[in-house]
Amino acid sequence: MVAETTNEKATSWMDTPPRSPLLRHYSAKLIANMPWLDKLSSPLQGWVNGLFGSPKDASYRIKDMLAGIWLGHPVHPILVTIPIGAWTSTMVFDLVWLANEDDDAMARSADMMMWLGLAGATGSAATGLANWVDTDGQEQRTGMLHALLNGSVTVLNASSAVLRFTGQRKTAIALSSAAYGLTIYSSYIGGELAYSDAIGVNRVIPEAGPDEYVAVMEASDLEPGKLTRVDAAGMPAVLLKEGSTIHAIAATCSHLGGPLDEGSYEDGVVYCPWHNSGFRMCDGAVVNSPAVYSQPTFAVRERDGKIELRRLEHA
Numbered sequence: 242m243v244a245e246t247t248n249e250k251a252t253s254w255m256d257t258p259p260r261s262p263l264l265r266h267y268s269a270k271l272i273a274n275m276p277w278l279d280k281l282s283s284p285l286q287g288w289v290n291g292l293f294g295s296p297k298d299a300s301y302r303i304k305d306m307l308a309g310i311w312l313g314h315p316v317h318p319i320l321v322t323i324p325i326g327a328w329t330s331t332m333v334f335d336l337v338w339l340a341n342e343d344d345d346a347m348a349r350s351a352d353m354m355m356w357l358g359l360a361g362a363t364g365s366a367a368t369g370l371a372n373w374v375d376t377d378g379q380e381q382r383t384g385m386l387h388a389l390l391n392g393s394v395t396v397l398n399a400s401s402a403v404l405r406f407t408g409q410r411k412t413a414i415a416l417s418s419a420a421y422g423l424t425i426y427s428s429y430i431g432g433e434l435a436y437s438d439a440i441g442v443n444r445v446i447p448e449a450g451p452d453e454y455v456a457v458m459e460a461s462d463l464e465p466g467k468l469t470r471v472d473a474a475g476m477p478a479v480l481l482k483e484g485s486t487i488h489a490i491a492a493t494c495s496h497l498g499g500p501l502d503e504g505s506y507e508d509g510v511v512y513c514p515w516h517n518s519g520f521r522m523c524d525g526a527v528v529n530s531p532a533v534y535s536q537p538t539f540a541v542r543e544r545d546g547k548i549e550l551r552r553l554e555h556a
């Protein structure tokens with residue numbers, strides 16, 4: 242007997258009848274109907290990646306810094322709190338001022354928060370760009386919309402700041418109020434990128450790995466200098482033999498899950514085949530972005546002609 246279906250022709254969950262939450266449903270539909278965003282994204286990504294250069298270029302250190310290697314955490318989600326918080330304060334101060342237009346202190350406070358938000362938006366944009374340049378597909382398009390919305394918000398708020406300066410405060414408040422509405426929707430989209438699409442999430446940390454030594458391969462089969470993938474109790478690991486030392490780190494790249502064993506190896510560093518993140522084989526530390534989280538590592542030993550691994554606690 243064939244099961245009855247009501248969405249036989251559906252190609253994705255967006256084609257199914259709207260269910261709660263409606264915002265998510267219609268937001269996804271909106272983005273799906275904006276293929277023109279891709280025409281902007283690809284050239285922009287190519288141009289920005291050209292500016293950053295390759296991991297061996299000095300200019301790439303700017304990308305490393307914006308991504309957050311120095312912090313061991315993406316910088317973007319920290320910086321976005323500045324414009325959102327500052328512009329929320331502007332809204333509150335503006336409302337109080339509207340109730341008493343003689344309150345100059347309130348007007349000055351709103352203006353200060355407006356400028357603080359504009360400064361924070363600049364840092365947020367730069368760090369967000371560093372996260373976005375290595376995305377593709379749905380995440381690339383969603384990120385492009387997020388950027389365009391934030392750009393519009395910044396233009397509206399910059400105009401509002403100028404109007405405040407020239408004394409046209411009520412028009413300025415109208416502009417910043419419109420900008421605030423866009424900020425809320427853009428923040429929602431940014432949340433979708435992080436919480437639903439897992440951009441910026443450590444892709445390897447959910448993998449458990451063995452607490453006790455497990456045999457993964459015959460020691461005689463491991464070729465020196467060759468990245469070799471093994472299964473350590475369900476957790477993929479990549480091995481490298483250098484002289485008499487065998488290094489082992491997780492094979493799933495912490496950035497977006499690329500297979501490190503299919504990457505390249507040079508001077509103690511394995512480079513991910515997907516977006517070129519570099520990790521030291523000896524301790525899994527990040528050498529260059531876009532990854533910011535280091536790779537879990539394994540203790541390695543040889544017993545009875547077999548290589549055995551045990552997962553080490555992750556920093």
Ligand code: FES
Nearest residue numbers: 494497499513516
């Ligand atoms: S998946 Fe992006 S660098 Fe590895």
